[in-house]
Amino acid sequence: MGAIAAEVLVSxxxxxxxxxxFGLPGDGINGIMEGLxxxxxxxxxxxxxxxxxxxxMATAHAKATGEIGVCLATSGPGGIHLANGLYDAKMDHQPVLAITGMQETSVLGTEYQQEVQLDRLFADVSVYNQMIVNPAQLPSLVDIAIRTAYARRGVAHLTVPNDIQVADAGQQPYELVAPANPPVTSPIYLAPPIRPRDDDLRQAAQVLNAxxxxxxLVGIGARGAAPLIERLADTLDAPVIKTLSGKMVLPDDSLYTTGGIGLLGTRPSEELxxxxxxxxxxxxxxxxTKHLPPPGKVKTVQVEIEPTRAGVRMPTDVPLIxxxxxTLEALLPMLQRRPNRRHLKHYQxxxxxxxxxxxALESASRDPIAPQYLxxxxxxxxxxxxxxxxxxxTVATWAARHWTIRGGREFYLSGNLASMAPALPYAIAxxxxxxxxxxxxxxxxxxFAMLMAEFHTACRYRLxxxxxxxxxNSLGQILWEQMVLGYPEYGVRFEGxxxxxxxWAKGCGGFGTYVERPGDLxxxxxxxxxxxxPAVIDVAVDANEPPMPGKIKYEQAKHFAEAFMxxxxxxxxxxxxLFKDKIQQLRER
Structure with missing residues (x-):
């Protein structure tokens, strides 16, 4: 049996x-499955x-390993189903390659069954997006797709018609088309070392020294720089705030951090x-941006790897690309060390x-179970x-405040897309x-209910x-968002x-247990x-526990009261x- 184009793709x-x-077969990718x-x-x-x-899963693989994640789906509805996870990769700037099937080239444009122009559909989500129309394009387009995904930190997409998948490798599918010399490429990508210009570093140092x-404020783009960040904080007498995606950049027990920012953040960060x-x-x-300083109130230095993102959120006096x-290795020698720790000590x-x-909210005596205790x-x-x-x-709030980054711990979630359902597939990948x-x-x-079938995937692979x-038993975050708008909750609790x-976990061959009493947890x-x-621990928690912001604003309290009235x-x-929460906190005084 001769080699087919799909083999070249997979090889x-x-x-x-x-x-x-990671993928799901279908008749639109049978050739690719044979290549696999x-x-x-x-x-x-x-x-x-x-x-x-x-x-x-492809996105989580990229986030956790730094390597490109690859997912595969059939033509039509299969490819459409990829979209949510691919937008997660796009919005969190992760290198992912999506491969999809397509109907035979001879029927394209005829409204054939499941004919969806996936290259058009994925135009917004992708940094590279091509339909393979000739097996001679392989492997060069694979090289370019992966290299672009790495370089531009985003999603690349290749869609391959059925007849191209099974065509003889390296030959033209149509005898009437004259062969051309395909480009010669290599499966290599080297990230360029990026250090800001000396003049920009000096300008930044002037702003910070003054x-x-x-x-x-650190995000996930600062991952791996924790020792340098703590040196910077110590030099400038500057507390460190962490975004939710950047939670694992710095240990939560660091003397320099005030924790998170925003609705899921801490009161010290808001006051800072x-x-x-x-x-x-x-x-x-x-x-x-409503959780950042108002425009013009502060001087701002921003370190950003992508030039187009510098200054997007607030006016930036000195962008450092x-x-x-x-950047910190070059900048730190230019900074003047503060003689006292007044600012840091105040926020510590x-x-x-x-x-x-x-x-105080992590009480084992509360019944129903307090989610903070879980x-x-x-x-x-x-x-x-x-x-x-x-x-x-709401789980993001409890994780932000009660999951402690220490040692080699890591933390992943859908950051800017903030999609429901990634926790299980992320864990599997x-x-x-x-x-x-x-x-x-x-x-x-x-x-969990949205993609719970994937627990069976974990069981099959013994992960x-x-x-x-x-x-x-509710859509808890939406419940509280409705109330903060001043509306009574509606349509957010799963009655019955x-x-x-x-x-379900036991039926899949894994461990399963249900807990509703705090003493058993x-x-x-x-x-x-x-x-x-694989194991599932299904814990019934108090549905009436609100994920309160670190610092309650007047308008939030007003709308909350209006929802009650x-x-x-x-x-x-x-x-x-709420009364129990306050009592617990007073007891700790």
């Missing part, structure tokens, strides 16, 4: 170091239950933003008070190099990449992920019987974490929970 992926492709079968010793195909999960009350006259932004494109580590005291307040137990029982993957929603590490998925019940479901996710988590295989259906239970 070139292997030449780039791709070892895993013939190269099974070089590239492993991970079969999923939904293409959206495959795209999330500052009196300085703060540092209101207090400063100078801000340095490191590797972040934090989108919520470069890698965070390389505030942060100590904040930690006391958060610890998050604190995960934090307490997890390994020092554990990876936590999180969904969007990361466990696949790092089989020796503890990987814990922390979804809400709403997010020992631990899935801890924060089950409030509560799904038994633990039974610690032992249930211990047992699940010790289980040699307009007929909030669970106002008595919510008021009781």
């Amino acid at each position: 070139r992926l292997a030449d780039w170091g791709v070892r895993t492709v 079968r013939r190269n099974a010793d070089r590239v492993r195909f991970v079969l999923v239950h939904h293409e959206e999960a495959a795209a999330f 500052g009196d009350r300085i703060a540092i 933003i209101e207090d400063i006259d100078t801000l340095i932004m490191l590797g972040t494109n934090f989108p919520y 470069g890698d965070v580590s390389a 005291a505030k942060m100590a008070d904040w930690r006391t307040n958060m610890a 998050a604190s137990l995960i934090d307490d029982l997890a390994a020092d190099d554990a990876v936590l993957t999180c969904d969007s929603g 990361i466990q696949h990449a790092y089989p020796g590490r503890q990987v814990i998925a922390y979804p809400g019940d709403g997010g 020992p992920i631990k899935v801890v479901i924060n089950n409030n 019987p509560r799904p038994d996710f633990s039974a 610690r032992e249930a988590l211990r047992e699940a974490f010790a289980f040699d295989g 307009r007929g909030q259906p669970h106002r008595a239970s919510i008021a009781t929970t």
Whole structure:
């Protein structure tokens, strides 16, 4: 049997170091599946239950390893299903290659069954986007697609018609088309070392040396630069604020950090933003500008690897285009060390008070189970190099405040897209990449239900992920967002019987347990974490526990009260929970 074009495609992926492709077969990619079968010793195909999960897995692989993630879907609806996970990669600037099928070239344009022009559909999500129309384009277009995904930190897409997939490798599919010499490329990408210009560094140093009350805001783009960031904080007497995506950049017990920013952040961070006259932004494109200083209030230095993102969120006095580590290594010798720790000590005291307040909410005596207690137990029982993957929603608040970055711990979620459902597929992909590490998925019940079939994927591949479901039987974040707008909640609680996710876990061949009493929770988590295989711990938590912002604004409190007066259906239970929260915090004083 002669080689087919799909073999060239898969073989070139292997030449780039791709070892895993996440996907779901279909008649639009049967040729590519044959190419994978013939190269099974070089590239492993991970079969999923939904293409959206495959795209999330490719994104998580890229986030956790720094290597390109690859996902595969059939033509038409299969390719459409990839979109959400691919937008996650796009908005968090991760290198991902999506490969899709397409109808035979002879029927394109005839409204053939499942004929969707996926190259057009993916035009917005991709940095490189091509339909293969001739097998001679392979492997060059694979090289260009992957190189572009790395260089531009985004999604590349190749769609391959059925007849091209199975055409003789290296030959023209049509005899009437004269052969041409294809470009000669190489499966190599080298990231350029990026250091800002000396003049720009001197300007930045002037701004920072002149500052009196300085703060540092770090995002995931500063990952790997923690020692340099702490040196910068110590030199400038500047506390460090972390974005949610950048939570793992600096340990949570660092003497220099005030924790997160925004609705999921801390009160010290909010007060620090209101207090400063100078801000340095490191590797972040934090989108919520209402939590940043008003334009013109502070002097700003921004370190950003992508020139088009510099100055996007707020006026920037000195943009430094470069890698965070390389930039700080060049900048630090130019900075004047502050003689006292006045500014830092002030916010260290505030942060100590904040930690006391958060610890008070982690009460084992609360019934129903307080979600803060659940998050604190995960934090307490997890390994020092554990990876936590999180969904969007109230779970993101509990993870932000009660999951402690220490040792080699990591934390991943859908950042700028803030999609529901990635926690489970993220965990599967990361466990696949790092089989020796503890990987814990922390979804809400709403997010888990969307892609819960992928727990069966974990069981089939014997990936020992631990899935801890924060089950409030509602869409909790939307509930509170409705109330903050001044409206009573509507359409956000799943009335009727509560799904038994633990039974699903057992049915898949994994470990499953359901917990509704706080006294049973610690032992249930211990047992699940010790289980040699995938496990689900379905925990019924208090649905009336609000994810309160670090610092409550007047308008937020006003609208919350208006929701109560307009007929909030669970106002008595919510008021009781808030009262218990305050009592717990007062007891810690």
